[in-house]
Amino acid sequence: MSLLEVSDLHVWFDLPQDQQVHAVQGVSFALDPGERFGLVGESGCGKTTTILATMGLLPPTASVSGEVRVDGQNILAGGEDSARGYRWKDIAMVFQGAMNALNPVKKVGWQIAEPMAFHGIAKGAAARRRAGELLEMVGIPAASAERYPHEFSGGMRQRASIAMALACQPRILLADEPTTALDVMVQAQILDLLTRLSSELGLALVLVTHDLPVVAQTCGRAAVMYAGEIVECGPMETLFHQPRHPYTRLLFAATPDLYGAGEVVSIGGAPPRLDEPSAGCPFRPRCDVVLERCAEEHPALRLVGPGHEAACHHAERAGAS
Amino acid sequence: MTLPIQDPALAAEGLGVPPRRHGFLRSVLRERKAAVIGLAIIVFFILLSVIAPYISPYSATAQTCAVYAPPSSRHWLGCDDGGIDMLSELMQGGRISLVVAFAATFVAMVIGGGVGILTGYFGRWIDTGLMRVTDYLLVIPDLVFAVVIADLWGPSLFHVIIVIGILEWTSTARIIRAQVMSLKERVYVKRAQAIGSGHARIITRHILPQVGPLLMANTVLTIAIAIYLETALAFLGLEDPTVTTWGTILEHAFERTAISSGAWWAIVPAGFVIAIVIVGCFLLGQAIEDALNPRLKVAHLSVRRWRIRPLAGRGPDAI
Numbered sequence: 167m168s169l170l171e172v173s174d175l176h177v178w179f180d181l182p183q184d185q186q187v188h189a190v191q192g193v194s195f196a197l198d199p200g201e202r203f204g205l206v207g208e209s210g211c212g213k214t215t216t217i218l219a220t221m222g223l224l225p226p227t228a229s230v231s232g233e234v235r236v237d238g239q240n241i242l243a244g245g246e247d248s249a250r251g252y253r254w255k256d257i258a259m260v261f262q263g264a265m266n267a268l269n270p271v272k273k274v275g276w277q278i279a280e281p282m283a284f285h286g287i288a289k290g291a292a293a294r295r296r297a298g299e300l301l302e303m304v305g306i307p308a309a310s311a312e313r314y315p316h317e318f319s320g321g322m323r324q325r326a327s328i329a330m331a332l333a334c335q336p337r338i339l340l341a342d343e344p345t346t347a348l349d350v351m352v353q354a355q356i357l358d359l360l361t362r363l364s365s366e367l368g369l370a371l372v373l374v375t376h377d378l379p380v381v382a383q384t385c386g387r388a389a390v391m392y393a394g395e396i397v398e399c400g401p402m403e404t405l406f407h408q409p410r411h412p413y414t415r416l417l418f419a420a421t422p423d424l425y426g427a428g429e430v431v432s433i434g435g436a437p438p439r440l441d442e443p444s445a446g447c448p449f450r451p452r453c454d455v456v457l458e459r460c461a462e463e464h465p466a467l468r469l470v471g472p473g474h475e476a477a478c479h480h481a482e483r484a485g486a487s
Numbered sequence: 488m489t490l491p492i493q494d495p496a497l498a499a500e501g502l503g504v505p506p507r508r509h510g511f512l513r514s515v516l517r518e519r520k521a522a523v524i525g526l527a528i529i530v531f532f533i534l535l536s537v538i539a540p541y542i543s544p545y546s547a548t549a550q551t552c553a554v555y556a557p558p559s560s561r562h563w564l565g566c567d568d569g570g571i572d573m574l575s576e577l578m579q580g581g582r583i584s585l586v587v588a589f590a591a592t593f594v595a596m597v598i599g600g601g602v603g604i605l606t607g608y609f610g611r612w613i614d615t616g617l618m619r620v621t622d623y624l625l626v627i628p629d630l631v632f633a634v635v636i637a638d639l640w641g642p643s644l645f646h647v648i649i650v651i652g653i654l655e656w657t658s659t660a661r662i663i664r665a666q667v668m669s670l671k672e673r674v675y676v677k678r679a680q681a682i683g684s685g686h687a688r689i690i691t692r693h694i695l696p697q698v699g700p701l702l703m704a705n706t707v708l709t710i711a712i713a714i715y716l717e718t719a720l721a722f723l724g725l726e727d728p729t730v731t732t733w734g735t736i737l738e739h740a741f742e743r744t745a746i747s748s749g750a751w752w753a754i755v756p757a758g759f760v761i762a763i764v765i766v767g768c769f770l771l772g773q774a775i776e777d778a779l780n781p782r783l784k785v786a787h788l789s790v791r792r793w794r795i796r797p798l799a800g801r802g803p804d805a806i
Contacts, residue, residue, distance in 0.1 A: 221681060230717040250683050253682070253683065254681060259681060261674045261677065261678055262674070263674055266673055266675065267678055268675055269679075269693055269697075270697075271696045277675075280692075281682035281683065358802055430756060
């Protein structure tokens with residue numbers, strides 16, 4: 167039994183005029199303690215929606231199906247009431263955009279301590295002391311707890327929002343684009359911090375990003391999302407060296423190489439619309455190896471190697487090329 | 488679970504005693520002269536009202552001199568039609584006028600702030616319902632509505648307070664609503680929900696502190712409007728006739744031939760203090776509003792200008 171198990175997660179958003187967007191289409195993944203898992207994909211592919219659904223934090227216009235199991239317990243079974251007990255205590259989140267995740271008129275320490283009382287961790291002076299400890303843990307002097315967010319630099323704010331997520335000693339940490347809008351040096355420090363926290367505290371980490379090198383540097387395993395579904399999932403090294411889905415292969419080809427050896431390719435076209443169901447493979451219009459089958463049959467995620475899954479009709483051939 | 492990963496650069500940045508955060512109002516006062524003048528006017532009249540019974544030279548109800556006696560060394564602002572000392576009457580009237588204005592503003596801010604936060608935060612049918620009520624009250628001509636209601640309920644100070652209160656909350660509600668709608672979409676509100684805060688806690692701990700200054704600006708501006716409306720209602724004879732306010736002083740002077748008698752001292756001082764207090768409120772209110780929304784400020788008129796310092800005289804290496 168895994169620590170976190172997301173299975174067959176679907177999310178629909180209601181649009182005006184009875185339309186719907188099927189934003190997440192049957193996403194499944196599992197995590198063990200201390201594992202670092204990357205969720206990669208381009209903007210709008212459903213990464214953030216997936217982890218917001220995992221936390222049970224979607225707006226009322228969304229409907230969700232599927233299961234999110236923590237220690238085998240489906241935390242979404244009882245709706246908001248059952249999710250609230252787990253949220254932040256077992257499964258916490260670093261929100262996208264650390265600049266906005268902090269309330270500008272409240273002291274940072276107060277904001278870190280806020281959830282502790284709700285979950286019976288600590289109160290009053292003890293909570294404030296713990297907030298200081300958490301800040302030390304993410305590399306900020308404890309005295310800064312008495313400061314306001316505007317007195318922090320971008321990197322410090324990102325560290326503070328990680329400290330916030332750790333307030334109730336969660337076992338699972340979902341980080342949504344934690345390094346976006348940070349410069350490369352700070353980005354490396356934050357990734358280093360997340361890696362160390364996950365190995366020293368045994369945190370299971372889900373890292374959501376559109377930045378492939380970030381995932382490659384941090385995660386042991388990763389899933390590539392396209393148009394609301396996972397198209398390929400496996401150990402990072404396998405994904406990098408033997409991608410079986412054309413999208414993964416093209417994504418890596420689109421990342422510039424440090425030595426400038428390979429040519430940087432761009433993937434033409436745009437992701438499909440998610441408000442109208444389509445037959446066949448969603449990546450077909452942009453794919454470079456299309457078979458007749460691709461237009462008719464939707465490829466399912468299937469095992470193509472040890473711990474390696476891909477949703478492509480010609481996964482074997484792609485691996486060979 | 489401590490795991491020190493101190494980064495020296497970060498540590499240096501974060502070290503030292505956190506600076507004291509000055510209050511919002513204090514920073515507005517420091518940067519804007521208009522705010523200081525406005526606050527000084529308001530505080531002056533409040534103090535004057537408080538100590539009026541101890542310093543007013545004569546009784547505000549009993550006859551102490553001749554009818555429409557002109558200003559003299561004994562009666563600085565002359566006397567009214569009943570031979571009552573104008574200065575004493577103004578001081579006494581200010582007490583009631585300011586109490587009515589403050590009480591009415593309090594009513595307006597409680598309703599306006601409450602409606603603004605509820606509609607902005609909860610949206611949906613609460614928003615639709617309460618906003619239609621707001622629109623309805625917003626398009627009704629204030630004075631006409633006030634006259635009808637005050638006349639219907641009968642002249643009384645309490646009624647005037649309620650009438651002004653229910654008329655003047657609408658614009659505040661709209662402004663607060665817009666602000667709350669933007670605030671509730673911020674990520675930190677999402678985070679507050681995620682950690683398990685209820686609506687009440689999110690509103691009091693995360694939303695209210697943010698709309699507080701806005702509410703403050705609106706309060707000061709509404710006081711000005713309340714004083715104006717109170718005067719208007721009193722002038723139209725809808726105020727309790729047994730009390731003295733700045734409005735009733737004007738009304739009495741107007742009705743009892745002060746103008747045809749040439750007794751300008753029965754009208755001008757009351758009109759002057761009303762105008763001064765309203766100007767004071769607007770100066771302070773608008774200064775706060777400016778501070779909240781710097782875009783209201785035109786760049787080339789901005790409060791502080793930066794200078795270009797010449798590089799000469801900084802040594803041979805200066806570039």
